[in-house]
Amino acid sequence: MRPPDSGTVAVALQDGADLDGFRHAVRGLAARQIPPDAVAWNTTGGSDLLGNEPLGDLPPDAPPVSVPRPIAELIQSVVCHRNPERYALLYTLVWRVLHGERAVLDVQSDPLVHRLELMRKAIRRDIHKMHAFLRFRETTDPDGGERYVAWFEPDHYILDAAAPFFVNRFRSLAWSILTPFGSLHWNRERLIPGPPAQRNDSPEGDAFEGAWRSYYESIFNPARVNPTAMRTEMPKKYWRNMPETRAIPEMVRSAQTRMREMVEREAAAPIKRDPVKAVAAMAQQTPQNLEALNRIIAASAPLTPGADRAVLGEGPLGAAIAFVGEQPGDEEDREGRPFVGPAGRLFDTALQQAGIDRAKAYVTNAVKHFKFEQRGKRRIHQKPTTSEVKHYRWWLVEELNFVRPRLVVALGGTAALALANKPVSVLRARGPAQFDGFAGYVTVHPSYLLRLPDETAKRAAYEQFCSDLARIRELAA
Numbered sequence: 093m094r095p096p097d098s099g100t101v102a103v104a105l106q107d108g109a110d111l112d113g114f115r116h117a118v119r120g121l122a123a124r125q126i127p128p129d130a131v132a133w134n135t136t137g138g139s140d141l142l143g144n145e146p147l148g149d150l151p152p153d154a155p156p157v158s159v160p161r162p163i164a165e166l167i168q169s170v171v172c173h174r175n176p177e178r179y180a181l182l183y184t185l186v187w188r189v190l191h192g193e194r195a196v197l198d199v200q201s202d203p204l205v206h207r208l209e210l211m212r213k214a215i216r217r218d219i220h221k222m223h224a225f226l227r228f229r230e231t232t233d234p235d236g237g238e239r240y241v242a243w244f245e246p247d248h249y250i251l252d253a254a255a256p257f258f259v260n261r262f263r264s265l266a267w268s269i270l271t272p273f274g275s276l277h278w279n280r281e282r283l284i285p286g287p288p289a290q291r292n293d294s295p296e297g298d299a300f301e302g303a304w305r306s307y308y309e310s311i312f313n314p315a316r317v318n319p320t321a322m323r324t325e326m327p328k329k330y331w332r333n334m335p336e337t338r339a340i341p342e343m344v345r346s347a348q349t350r351m352r353e354m355v356e357r358e359a360a361a362p363i364k365r366d367p368v369k370a371v372a373a374m375a376q377q378t379p380q381n382l383e384a385l386n387r388i389i390a391a392s393a394p395l396t397p398g399a400d401r402a403v404l405g406e407g408p409l410g411a412a413i414a415f416v417g418e419q420p421g422d423e424e425d426r427e428g429r430p431f432v433g434p435a436g437r438l439f440d441t442a443l444q445q446a447g448i449d450r451a452k453a454y455v456t457n458a459v460k461h462f463k464f465e466q467r468g469k470r471r472i473h474q475k476p477t478t479s480e481v482k483h484y485r486w487w488l489v490e491e492l493n494f495v496r497p498r499l500v501v502a503l504g505g506t507a508a509l510a511l512a513n514k515p516v517s518v519l520r521a522r523g524p525a526q527f528d529g530f531a532g533y534v535t536v537h538p539s540y541l542l543r544l545p546d547e548t549a550k551r552a553a554y555e556q557f558c559s560d561l562a563r564i565r566e567l568a569a
């Protein structure tokens with residue numbers, strides 16, 4: 093225990109997002125019962141000029157500090173913020189949690205919680221921008237191999253947090269992301285951290301640019317030109333790194349003419365799907381609205397051949413509830429709409445019984461193409477594999493980010509796997525959940541009800557499903 097009038101303790105952390113350093117320091121501070129206002133956090137790497145007592149080594153008997161998971165997640169995010177006060181604010185939060193306020197995050201009106209939540213939001217937004225606006229350019233390694241290099245200027249220390257997205261999407265390519273705060277190099281097996289970089293360390297333009305631009309022009313909808321909104325969503329500072337943005341001024345100028353031509357042609361231009369590189373570029377392109385995303389999904393080929401089309405989500409933007417199923421079935425594939433087959437009909441009846449208007453909800457699937465095995469004339473549904481679900485997951489998350497429902501409902505295990513990004517036992521997890529920044533709910537898939545062999549069990553399961561829907565309606569109200 094610390095004597096009451098001891099002075100300030102200095103804690104030195106690494107520049108950037110030093111989560112390990114912060115955790116270690118918290119353990120030492122908590123073991124010595126040092127209150128937040130007696131800590132001076134130093135993140136500049138220099139020595140403490142005020143002569144404060146350094147925290148020193150962790151006492152051998154310092155117990156581990158355990159905080160509720162939502163607090164740990166908040167810490168993980170906020171350490172990436174560039175505000176030099178971040179560690180002091182976070183330690184104040186931890187201190188309060190350790191002193192009995194374990195549910196402090198539930199009090200959104202609490203000034204500290206409010207401030208930290210704003211910081212978390214800024215981090216999420218920065219990560220989203222990096223995923224959306226980072227552009228790789230093709231270069232050659234000293235050994236002659238292909239390497240894709242991107243320069244990006246995030247607002248915060250988000251490089252490590254944003255990197256798994258690029259690893260998942262470009263696992264088989266060698267690439268580097270350079271930022272003023274550090275760099276990361278992927279060698280097809282692991283990520284290697286590197287020092288901060290400068291803009292002119294990255295190449296200016298490559299053979300991809302033509303493909304980027306023609307792709308962007310093909311998804312550009314002249315009827316939707318709103319330069320102010322465009323600049324808000326895609327601030328100009330990112331434009332320099334994005335070849336397609338060079339086409340924007342001309343596209344905006346010619347929007348009216350192009351729209352007239354489009355109306356005359358009656359239909360939107362189909363996306364060109366041919367050259368491999370254009371498709372690779374397309375896969376990286378992050379669309380700016382649901383319509384553009386849907387065009388990309390519609391233009392994508394099924395992972396296993398056979399499906400007639402990609403079945404897109406349907407429902408209004410801003411719907412209070414988004415229902416996510418597994419994948420389209422035979423009828424959905426033929427009609428091009430989700431949940432219109434036998435499971436869909438049962439789903440509609442249950443929705444009605446629970447007082448949910450399907451037209452006001454958003455309904456979609458984790459996987460957008462029907463996967464089946466042909467047996468004679470019948471197409472027999474096949475469950476998507478985990479890697480297939482992961483392949484489509486990025487689209488699903490983007491889709492939900494555009495719809496912004498109040499509650500996302502996983503109908504069955506495949507949807508829960510996609511939304512939670514890990515396997516979920518539906519019967520154990522049934523009920524409220526948290527998915528990637530969305531309030532969620534896990535329940536069974538309507539086709540599970542159809543498959544139950546015994547009528548009594550079927551009725552009971554159906555009633556339970558309807559009670560879930562009633563609860564979902566309340567939670568989303």
Ligand code: URA
Binds near residue numbers: 419
């Ligand atoms: N099952 C699903 O998961 N989705 C559909 O759209 C239809 C059946």
